Amino acid sequence: MELTAEQNIKEIVKNTNLKHVAVIMDGNRRWAKEKHLPSAMGHQKGVDSLRSTMRLCDEFGIKYLTVYAFSTENWNRKKEEVEFLMGLLAKTLLNELDDMHKENVKIKFLGDISQLNKNLIEIVRHSETKTAHNTGVNLNIAFNYGARDEIVHAVKSIIKEGLTCDNITEETISKHLYTKDIPDPDLLIRTGGEKRISNYLLWQLAYSEIYVTNAFWPEFDRKEFSKAIIEFEKRNRRFGK
Numbered sequence: 001m002e003l004t005a006e007q008n009i010k011e012i013v014k015n016t017n018l019k020h021v022a023v024i025m026d027g028n029r030r031w032a033k034e035k036h037l038p039s040a041m042g043h044q045k046g047v048d049s050l051r052s053t054m055r056l057c058d059e060f061g062i063k064y065l066t067v068y069a070f071s072t073e074n075w076n077r078k079k080e081e082v083e084f085l086m087g088l089l090a091k092t093l094l095n096e097l098d099d100m101h102k103e104n105v106k107i108k109f110l111g112d113i114s115q116l117n118k119n120l121i122e123i124v125r126h127s128e129t130k131t132a133h134n135t136g137v138n139l140n141i142a143f144n145y146g147a148r149d150e151i152v153h154a155v156k157s158i159i160k161e162g163l164t165c166d167n168i169t170e171e172t173i174s175k176h177l178y179t180k181d182i183p184d185p186d187l188l189i190r191t192g193g194e195k196r197i198s199n200y201l202l203w204q205l206a207y208s209e210i211y212v213t214n215a216f217w218p219e220f221d222r223k224e225f226s227k228a229i230i231e232f233e234k235r236n237r238r239f240g241k
Helices: 006-015 027-035 037-061 072-076 080-103 119-131 147-160 169-176 222-234
Strands: 020-024 064-073 107-109 136-147 185-189 208-212
Touching: 006 037, 006 222, 027 037, 037 064, 037 080, 037 222, 064 072, 064 080, 080 119, 107 119, 136 147, 136 185, 147 169, 185 222, 208 222
Parallel strands: 020 064, 020 185, 064 136, 107 136, 185 208
Antiparallel strands: none
16 A cells, blocks of 8 residues: 555654754744735744644654744844744743643743743743643744853853863763753754754754755745655765764
8 A cells, every 4th residue: 555645754754763853943034024024924924834843743753843933143133023022932832832731742941041031931931841741742942042052051050060171071061951851853954045053053963964945934834844854864864974
């Protein structure tokens, strides 16, 4: 019996041991501009794409999805846009947390959450606590995240613990990153066509396969995700060997 397209994708995920997909969700504003819409509409549509991608991960058998939602550099955007993005995060969590909990999603935030306003911090921490024991897709949201900032944070934590240079290994650093207990990404997908990493998971992406699509994030759908996974299957992962 011939496999369906969806079954083929599941088989690829299983056979390649694809566990963790990281995404740079780029192109919300350009998508909105092309359609003569305000940027806010692009960001809102981007939430829809995230929701569907998360569910596709569950369907395909991908255990970890890590998304770049707000970088440490994004504070330099217009005040109105920053405020909108903060409000969008709060609104999305408040409106969809119950559904995500029912779907067995485990939510974790990566980044310096302490810099957010008190109300948003409470919403973020509540979402993590409520879903902490779920066993479905692990949704990691990089918010107020920057890879260089993460590494500085890790170094400071190591120093505070009093470890000497002779006792510091790659494992030591990995255990002090925001992603401790999370396997490194197998595949990085960047939407929007730009070919750069943008200060995202610099340590963790050391041996990840990178896939860039010209589709803007609001356009990222089952077909685009499947194309990325099919391309991943073609890669010969040597891990430096």
